[in-house]
Amino acid sequence: MSDLLAGRADVAAGLAVYGADPVDRSAPASVRDALVARGVPAKLAAKDPTLWGPEAQAEARNRLGWLDTHRRSRELLPQLAELTEELADLDHVVLAGMGGSSLAPEVIARTLGRPLTVLDTTDPGQVRAALADRLERTVVVVSSKSGATVETDSHRRAYWQAFLDAGMTEAEAARHFVVVTDPGSPLEATANEMGVVTIYADPEVGGRYSALTAFGLVPAALAGVEVMQLLDEAEALAEALDRDADNPGLALGVALGAAATTGRDKVALVPDGTGIDGLGDWAEQLIAESTGKAGLGILPVVVESPQAPGATGRDVLTVTYGGALDAGAVPGGGCAPDVAVNGPLGAHFLTWEYATAIAGVVLGVDPFDQPNVTESKENTARILASGAPAETPTFTEGAIEVYAPPGAPGDLAGVLRWLLDGLGGDGYLAVVAYLDRHADAGAAGLRPLLAEAAGRPVTFGWGPRFLHSTGQYHKGGPQVGSYLQLTGAVTDDLPVPGRPYSFGELQAAQAAGDRQALAGRERPVLRLHLTERAAGVAQLLDAAGRTRT
Template sequence: MNIVNYSLPDELKKRVSESIANLKNTNTVERIWKKDPKLWKENPSEDIELSNRLGWLTLPSENIKRIKEFRDFADELKSDYEYVIVLGMGGSSLAPEVFAKTYGSEKGYPALSILDSTHPAVVKKVLEHEDLNKTLFVVASKSGGTAETMSFYYTIYEALANFLPLPGLQMVVLTDPGSSLEKLAIEKGFRKIFNTPAEVGGRFSALSEYGLVPAAMIGMDLNIFLANANNLADTCSPSFIDENNPGLYLGTLLGEAANTGIDKLTFIASRSIESFPQWAEQLIAESTGKEDKGILPVTDEAFTNLNKYGSDRIFVYLRNDEDDNESLDERVAELKSSGFPVIEIKMKDAYGLAEEFFRWEFATAVSGIILKINPFDQPNVQLAKTLANQSLATYKNTGSLPSEKPDFEESGISVFGTGDTKNLAVTFSRFFASIKSGDFVSLMAFLPYDDRIEAKLRELRTKVLEKYSVTTTSGYGPRFLHSTGQLHKGGPNNGLFIQITDSIKEDIDVPGQNYTFGVLVTAQAQGDMKALLQKERRVLRLHLNKNTLKELDYIISCI
């Protein structure tokens, strides 16, 4: 099993020990496994997405019995397809992305990727550059009505129908029993329907069909993977009710650290497993970011001088022994010697991640007990959806999205939310002048996925971090709306948000829906901006009109 070491300040260590003693006295571990909602919320009226969202606890043991079913299906299709693309958002796609990036495909199995961006430039790449005739599409949506997922489906189905008499045969669905998507899959003759457990929320679904079906499709060894996950689940069982329970200890630490202002959970990972923190980001942010509380996961942030880090940091080092970790080991040693709280998780190989999926799920549930919040709902996600739908409705009724007038334009960039300034450098100076201890800056990029764009966003993050000594995060829209978006609006009001959008060069219709992907992604950006403003967050919007890379360079020069 993975080896976990904690390097903690004495005061924090004491708080955790005292808290675990209290949890032991109230039979917390046993009550978790009995799905007792009163651990999180005493009032029965608050048992919404709570006691009926704990099915993930038994997924490892249950799905060990289904390995042959998953493997047989994967072997049945592998000779027919060279590619598998998961169409899904949030918990429906993030675990498959980790599997694809960490394990790749075994010989003879198709390559796996995901589509979770509504930016037409990303959708266009799928339509034009994948061999559609050799591609199996997995339509993944728990509710069966996720707007982005269904838009992908309508578009892909029509593309397949152009050359296939039965396009449904190149589609597999993952959805809850009785959903509208299940009914559609039956009607359209999908190749396979996998019903997913109703008692498992999306972000806790990595060890359900949402993760395991794509995992089987690329030839992952599910025997090893699920055995590792089940071993960790056993150590989180009621047989371990104190500090020897790894999920209980980690969750208590996360909650107590956040209660003392140490709420910036900063991930460092070996190269082979560096995609895992992005899965954990959604799990933790969407679960804890509510009722003005929350733990902010920080992923993919560049290293900087230690004096740029605030006292609100706690670090997690995910170490794969098979990688070259010399530079990371040195960095973590510096963090520990400087007194920062550090959690080190060492695994002998990448299949150790199976333990981490369960460990972090259990820990997140426990942290909710400490923070006195419901970790299984997402009350503020709907606000941005509602406002985006209003923009879409305006478009459908009038043919245009709600008009937006920038405060000023500079070097091809339209700037919104600046007050009375008419200069970008001055705007940034005033915006960042509001930073105080415990704050963070988040880049929200409604831009296409592109290595060059990603490099510019990293450069922008690093410049903000080093100039203002503030925690930074970054996410692509609409992906982050199903992840950190809940924390942005439901967590503490300690974020500064920079939304970055661009002009759509080539748009794509969503068949039968009276809107395009360009309209959809713009409506989603508008909805999120309005939601943040309604929650009285500090927000700037930068719209890139012509040359995305050049204008990102200019933004960086103005910081």
Template sequence: MSGFDVLTRGDVLDSALQARDYLVSCGVPGALAAKDPRLWGRRTVDHSRLGWLDLPYASRGLLDQIEGLIGEVRYSGLDHIVLIGLGAESMAAEAIMAAQPAGSAAGELTVLDGGDTAALGRALHRLDRTLVVLSSKSGVSLEGDAYRRIFSDAFRRHGLSEREISGRFLVITDHGSPLHDFARQSGFRIGLTDPYLPGHYSALSAYGLVPSVLAGADALGLLEEAATLAPSLGKDDDNPGLLLGAILGGCAQQGEGGVARDKLVLREPGGSGALPAWISHLLSVGTGKRGRGVLVFDPPGMPESGLGDAHEIAINPRDAQNEADTSLWAPLGAQFLLWEYAAAVTGWLLGVNPFEPGSTVVQEAEDDAATLLRTAAGGPLPGDPPVLVDGDIEVHTDLGWPSGAGMGGRDVPGALDVLLGSVPDDGYLSIVTYLSGDFSGRYLAPALARRRGRPVSYGPGPGHLHATGAVHKDGPGSGAFLIVTGEPPAGDAFADLPVPGRPYTLGQVRLARAMAEVRALRRRGLPVVRLHLRDPVAGAGRLTEAVRTAARA
């Protein structure tokens, strides 16, 4: 696919055309193409924060710079790239690899973000072929530090010298960041990036390109796709980025009856993949500020009946007559630039600056989790006792049970009933699973969406809340949260692997992160229920049945 187009209809078309005319009358397309930060008022960010508009061209020089590294990696037989990173630093690379034609990539990419211990196990069994990429705009997360230590120890046990171990790590970070200093002291390979480039706008920078190129992706083709789109982004007419931004921003503003269509459903052929996850992160961080924001949902989390505050976009649909409100066709490189431009336009319409430094929502949970681990000093993590234990499932919440209410009484179905009752009529439920197995909130979302009649988002921790936490915590504030944690499965050596040089295990890191996120959500007055599965296998089955019970009520 080489062309790009955006088509919309119905009420979405009406609001989009009004928003587009307003954008043109205010000179937004020309000012944005000129990288004029005054679009967002007198208190603006640096002009350099808009440098992402130049990446389709500027990043070609990056590809020239890493030719030597690519040749060296290929010569050494390192065709398995392990990417350690949360949020934008890993999502773009995943989307790039997912878009490669089957069998075309010369290598393989494995992303480790703290959620999938099976992937860690597979990676540790391929040490002879593995190059580890640490990717972060600032410092290393708790999970990143744990994985770095685990791989360093594994390479050492494999017989590599300290110099050889240093050569197995590549760090991608901003010039002058804490990670830059650490990598230099450790003797790691280093790739430096522009510190002014917003992290959620870095898909076409080293963060998205270098890991995928090392794994064999065609990055030059990706940049050419983006460059084909770029000239249209300065136009008032025939500007797909402007239209998409007008659709998102126009819908997210309050329309007739005071209803804002700020919930976006993304649909892809074959089911939602890495690209919708990247789009969700981009919009969450870019628009989730000052009580506003666009929240993305996958189709399985939507109720069967339509919602007046949601609209759907089909990405590269095979049938032009699909039922989505909007259809968007573009190759992946153009998709990255198209959505970034649209997020900027959406922020302008909502009165928020998508490029300003975000709040401390991510660092807050990171610091709190580190404090929990430090306080535990290798023992049990400090925390509130469960309000009840139903079989082998603990219920942790500060929500109360109404007298005589609850379909299941003081048990797990009753806790779900109370949580669903706390979802506002214009709100949503979010399910985040901090488990080492493959149990997903996707298994719970459809039934809970039917039961409450409101949309349900879901994803694995810590990546999901790391990516979307801004819109949950600084956005409209209309979410309720089901956090699922569990003990490490019996017999899974990687689920609770000790972290070398630290007094805790991977399982404790995962649980500490979940507990810190629960506390952060509660501090903002958001309703939360945490269910802890003492037996993760049997507990997952019981939880699924409890959700079915909730759906039948």
């Protein structure tokens, strides 16, 4: 903690970054001084597309609108006020979106205490539960920059059919939809055919930087959030982004970049309990997808609390985050982080976006592309068309079928321990669960259990949600990961209207497609299939607990 408070804190607009200076001093030469000498802070604030090299310039030129999108987004406020009033009787807001289209509004709603159902899954049980929940009072926000996202298109189809099956006319069903997309996208054409309201997002902002565009603001406003406050908070912070000092975005970016280039290329994202709820999941996508490419990158590790295992390590930068601190309060929430970030949510969004772009400069990667994201999507499409290859379990134990690499032990606790022992000194374990995020929520308890047993970074992601987040890092970042994939039996499948497959078949194809992508990189992949989900989760948690002894 003394190092955290030893240097200056960069403070602007009520947001403070503590501890960046000691991290910078740990590098052979100051990263901050080098960036300032090149004029990087002012150049980034001025949207200079040359900062990430000539190959990134064309992409960057069209992807820097996030720096001032909070100003353009004010034009949406009258439309949002009118829409919210018109749809006041539809008080169950469902957001159908993936990755950048869903993570920011989920953070906004959780932090500000507003109800929002986020549907970013292909699990038939989770989709079916959403469809059965207050359908007549539901408004579905369909969010996608392109409209080509298979999950979101499937959700749109399922809800449209559900409204018609409930006896609504097409005109009545249309009132229950709001589409958020880029101008001229295929989804815009679909929305016009459906006769639904369309709100345009900022085309100069990529998905993971879109928190303060229509993607973040529309569902939040419909859920009852006063979104103007978020824009005001970002506006106040933006005034600091061209500075060499008192620039929180620069300080955080320097800390991320300096740590990653000196052996700490994993960043633990730890909530400090001061009122910002779920920011780690949003920052995870931002950092992983922006930096994890060309064999480089920063691996975000979302940790449940300051006391949870996995927040520290030789190659881990520990960063806590939260709301503004009371006078005299010590940052960190009870743990001893390397860096602490505290302030209002709107300022957080812009600070982390700016910091990630700065980290891209330090690492020498383009923070605006995602070259490996399509690989699993293409595998999924091929499997849906031709069928998944037949697989035989290595062994079965209780309610779990185990599909293990050659040489693995023949018992569940043993094969988990084997997977952890293979991580080595620089590896990490990614647990990815193609399950129901609500009904099978206990599976997330694996992360702290395995992190404690491994003594190495362990991440947890719900599939296919993580494919639009850490999936890029898994394939494009340093190839030191090991993967534990969880799948589950489907007892009550759900067709995707207008498609020759069901949600269960789509979910299975996505899991198989991602396994193929990872196996093609010769990384360890252990698949555990829960033949009975509740029993399988309980059995798995018990086996994971036994790996610690």
